[in-house]
Amino acid sequence: RRxxxxxxxxxxxxxxxGTFSRDILDAQYVQKDLVTGVVTFAGEKYWFFIEGFMRSxxxxxxxxxxxxxxxxxxxxxxxxxxxxxxxxxxxxIPVQNCSGWQDISTSRMDIISTYIHSQLQHEVDYLYCxxxxxxxxxxxxxEIIDALVATISSWQFTPHGGNNARETRPEAQAASPEGxxxxxxxxxxxxxxxxxxxxxxxxxxxxxxxxxxxxxxARWCDESHLNEYLVHRKPTRLLSPEYCWDTGL
Amino acid sequence: xxxxxxxxxxxxxxxxxxxxxxxxxxxKVHYLPYYLPCPEIFSxxxxxxxxxxxxLFPQLFYQQPRVLAPKRQxxxxxxxxxxxxxxxGTFNPEILDxxxxxxxxxxxxxxxxxGKYTRFVRRFVESAEQHFMRGYQVKYYIFTDSPGAIPxxxxxxxxxxxxxxxxxxxxxxxxxxxxxEAISRHVAxxxxxxxxxLFCLDIDMVFHNPxxxxxxxxxxxxxxxxxxxxxxxxxxxxxxxxxxxxxPEGEGDFYYGGAVFGGLVRKVYEFTRTCHMTIxxxxxxxxxxxxxxxxxxxxxxxSHKPSKLLSPEYIWDDRKPKPPEICLIRFSTVDKNYKEVRx
Numbered sequence: 001r002r003x004x005x006x007x008x009x010x011x012x013x014x015x016x017x018g019t020f021s022r023d024i025l026d027a028q029y030v031q032k033d034l035v036t037g038v039v040t041f042a043g044e045k046y047w048f049f050i051e052g053f054m055r056s057x058x059x060x061x062x063x064x065x066x067x068x069x070x071x072x073x074x075x076x077x078x079x080x081x082x083x084x085x086x087x088x089x090x091x092x093i094p095v096q097n098c099s100g101w102q103d104i105s106t107s108r109m110d111i112i113s114t115y116i117h118s119q120l121q122h123e124v125d126y127l128y129c130x131x132x133x134x135x136x137x138x139x140x141x142x143e144i145i146d147a148l149v150a151t152i153s154s155w156q157f158t159p160h161g162g163n164n165a166r167e168t169r170p171e172a173q174a175a176s177p178e179g180x181x182x183x184x185x186x187x188x189x190x191x192x193x194x195x196x197x198x199x200x201x202x203x204x205x206x207x208x209x210x211x212x213x214x215x216x217x218a219r220w221c222d223e224s225h226l227n228e229y230l231v232h233r234k235p236t237r238l239l240s241p242e243y244c245w246d247t248g249l
Numbered sequence: 250x251x252x253x254x255x256x257x258x259x260x261x262x263x264x265x266x267x268x269x270x271x272x273x274x275x276x277k278v279h280y281l282p283y284y285l286p287c288p289e290i291f292s293x294x295x296x297x298x299x300x301x302x303x304x305l306f307p308q309l310f311y312q313q314p315r316v317l318a319p320k321r322q323x324x325x326x327x328x329x330x331x332x333x334x335x336x337x338g339t340f341n342p343e344i345l346d347x348x349x350x351x352x353x354x355x356x357x358x359x360x361x362x363x364g365k366y367t368r369f370v371r372r373f374v375e376s377a378e379q380h381f382m383r384g385y386q387v388k389y390y391i392f393t394d395s396p397g398a399i400p401x402x403x404x405x406x407x408x409x410x411x412x413x414x415x416x417x418x419x420x421x422x423x424x425x426x427x428x429x430e431a432i433s434r435h436v437a438x439x440x441x442x443x444x445x446x447l448f449c450l451d452i453d454m455v456f457h458n459p460x461x462x463x464x465x466x467x468x469x470x471x472x473x474x475x476x477x478x479x480x481x482x483x484x485x486x487x488x489x490x491x492x493x494x495x496x497p498e499g500e501g502d503f504y505y506g507g508a509v510f511g512g513l514v515r516k517v518y519e520f521t522r523t524c525h526m527t528i529x530x531x532x533x534x535x536x537x538x539x540x541x542x543x544x545x546x547x548x549x550x551x552s553h554k555p556s557k558l559l560s561p562e563y564i565w566d567d568r569k570p571k572p573p574e575i576c577l578i579r580f581s582t583v584d585k586n587y588k589e590v591r592x
Binding site: 002009011012014019020028152182183232240 | 314315318333341
C-alpha cells in the first residue's frame with residue numbers, strides 16, 4: 001500500500017487491508033492467552049439492530065478466539081435467543097431507561113467506566129466499544145489488538161464531512177483549536193487494553209458531566225470527547241476507515 | 250511461531266527452558282549437561298526499574314498528518330506484524346521528544362572494545378555525545394580487556410561512562426560471539442537496575458546524524474545495509490540444519506544486522522540469554538554459525554519478532570554507495586583495515 005499513510009508521526013501503525021499478515025498476528029495472540037471483550041449499547045430505539053449486529057460480530061469479530069460480548073440494553077425482554085460461537089459468550093446487562101437518543105449516548109462513557117471498574121477488568125484483557133448499528137462485513141482480527149486503538153472516521157473523506165464532525169463552540173469542553181487534531185476518530189469503534197479504555201471512559205464521562213452542568217451539549221457527544229482525549233493520549237494503533245465505514249456516506 | 254526442533258540438542262534446550270520457568274528462581278538446574286558453563290545466570294530473578302509506557306503528549310502545534318499523503322512511498326514502513334520500520338520522514342521527532350523526555354528515562358549502551366578495538370572508543374563516544382539521545386540520561390558500558398586503554402571523553406551532563414572488564418578470547422569470532430554471554434550476564438548483575446532501555450552497538454562505528462526516542466521500543470532490531478534490497482533466498486542465514494541458528498529456504502522476514510539491537514532491558518536480557526544458549530548448543534555440536542552471533546540473532550528474531558525495526562539509516566556501511574532511499578545516514582562503520590585490527 002503506497003497510497004495511504006501507514007504510520008502516524010508518533011510511529012503508531014495505521015491498519016489497512018494488505019498491510020499485515022493475520023497468520024503471524026494470530027500466532028502471537030494465541031501465545032499470550034488473551035480474552036477480548038466487546039461492549040455495545042442497544043437503547044430503546046436500537047433493539048432492532050441487536051440481532052444483525054450479534055450475528056455479524058459473532059461471525060467476523062476475532063473469529064476463532066474467545067470473545068465476551070457485553071450488551072447493555074434497557075429492553076432485555078425484546079432480545080431473542082442468539083446462537084453464539086462455542087468460544088464466545090454473551091452477557092445481556094439491563095440499564096435504566098433513558099428517554100431520547102442523546103441521553104443514552106451521553107451516559108455510555110459513564111456506564112462503561114463503572115462496569116470496567118466493577119467487573120470487566122477481571123474478565124477481559126482487551127476491550128472494544130462498538131456501536132450497535134455497525135455491520136461487520138468482513139473479518140476483523142487480532143490486528144486491532146493494542147494498548148489504545150482508535151478508528152479514523154470515514155467522514156474525513158467526504159467534502160462536507162471534515163467540517164461537520166468538529167466541535168466549534170468554545171464553551172464545550174471538547175472544543176479544540178484548529179491545528180491540534182491529528183485525525184478525526186469515530187466513536188463507533190475504539191478500544192484497547194482494559195486499563196486504557198477505563199482511563200478514556202472516565203475522562204470522557206467527566207467531560208460530559210462538566211458540559212452538562214454548564215448546560216452545553218457537545219454536538220456529537222461521545223465523539224467530541226473521545227477526540228479531545230486522544231489528542232493528548234495518542235493511540236498506539238489506528239484502524240483505517242475500512243474498519244468502520246459509515247454507509248450513510 | 251515456535252522455533253523448529255532441528256536436532257536433539259535444541260529439544261532438550263527447550264525442555265530446559267520450560268522447566269526453568271516452572272522453577273521460578275530456586276537456582277536449581279537439572280537438565281544442563283556438565284560442559285555448558287555459567288548456569289547461575291539462568292536462574293536469576295530480576296527486579297527491573299519501573300517500566301514506563303507513553304502516557305501523555307503535551308500540547309504541541311504541528312502540521313496535521315495527512316492520511317492520503319504518506320511521506321515515504323518508496324519504502325516499507327510497517328512490517329506484516331504491524332511493527333513500524335523507522336525511516337526519515339515517518340516520524341516527527343518533536344512529538345516523540347515531548348512524550349518521552351518527561352519520563353526521565355535512562356538509556357544504556359553496550360559496546361565491546363577488546364584488543365585493538367579500543368582505538369575506536371573515542372570517536373564512538375564523542376559522536377554519540379553529539380547525536381545519540383540528546384537530552385536524555387545515557388549510561389555507556391564499554392566492555393574491555395584493557396580498561397587503561399579507554400580514553401577519558403568529556404560527557405554532557407546526565408551521562409556517564411563505565412568500563413566493564415572482560416576476558417580476552419582467542420580469535421575475533423570467539424570475541425564476537427561471547428558478547429551475548431557478557432551482555433546477558435551484565436544485565437543480570439548490573440544494568441537491569443540502572444537503565445530502562447538498552448542498546449547493544451558495535452564500537453567500530455560513528456554517529457553522523459540524530460538517533461533519538463523514535464528508536465525506543467520493546468524489542469528493536471536493525472535491517473542490515475547489505476541485504477535490504479535482496480530477496481530472502483540471498484540472505485546469509487545459517488543454512489546447515491545441524492546448527493541452532495538454522496533457517497530453511499523459504500523462511501525469513503529480513504536480514505538483521507548484529508551491530509545494532511536493543512529494547513527494554515528485560516527484553517534484551519531474554520534475547521541475549523537465548524542467543525547465548527543457542528551459541529552454546531552449537532559449540533557442543535562443534536559448529537560455528539556462518540556469521541557468528543548475527544546468525545543466531547536472525548534465528549531468534551524470526552521466531553520472536555521485533556516490535557520495532559530500524560531502517561539501514563541506523564546501521565550503515567560506509568563502503569556501500571548510498572541509494573536514493575537512504576536520505577540520512579545516522580550510524581555507520583569506520584573505515585578500517587580488517588586484517589590488521591582483528592590480529
